Amino acid sequence: AQRVTQPEKLLSVFKGAPVELKCNYSYSGSPELFWYVQYSRQRLQLLLRHISRESIKGFTADLNKGETSFHLKKPFAQEEDSAMYYCALSGGYSTLTFGKGTMLLVSP
C-alpha cells in the first residue's frame, strides 16, 4: 500500500528564516513525488515535482530513495509563502495519494 506522511500539521517561521517541510513516503515501486500548494481562497495547484528537478518560487525538493523522503526546502521564507502544503505520490496513472498537509505560517 502507498502512504505519504507529513509529520507537522503546522510550521511557523519568521520571514527570512529557512523552511523545511517534511514528507516521507511508503511505496514498493518507483514513485513520482509532487508538492501541491493551496493558498488562501485559491484552488490546489502544483508547486513542483521531483521528475522536473526544478526550483519554483525558491522552493526545491530532493527525492531521497534511501530515506524514502521528499522534503520541501526554501532558504529564506517570504510572507507570501504562507499556505497549506501537500506532499503527494503517484503510483500509477494520474492518481495521487496525499499526505495530510502542513500549514506554513510566515510571520513578518
Place this chain on the structure above:
Amino acid sequence: KAGVTQTPRYLIKTRGQQVTLSCSPISGHRSVSWYQQTPGQGLQFLFEYFSETQRNKGNFPGRFSGRQFSNSRSEMNVSTLELGDSALYLCASSLVAVQSTEAFFGQGTRLTVV
C-alpha cells in the same frame, strides 16, 4: 484557457438522499480524478476516469460512483447519503493518464449532509 469547473459549489442534502456532482475538465484533458477532502482524513482518492473508463478506484463504499462522458466531463454520484459524507469534493483533470502528469484541480463542491 478555462480551468476545471465544478458545479454546484455548495450543496446541502438530507441523510438518505442522493447527490450528483459535476466536473468539466480543462479542454483537451482526458483524465479526470475525484477526491474527498475532510478535516480528519485529508485528501482521499475516490476514482479516476480516462476515455470514459474507470481506471482506478479508491477505498470507498459502493454508494460512491462516477462516470465520464465522451466529452471528458465527469459526474460523481453518492447514494443514501450519510452525515460522514459531508466534505469538500475535488475534481482534477490531467492531459494524459500517466504517473508524472500534473493534475489541475477545480475549486470543489462543498457537500453538507444534515
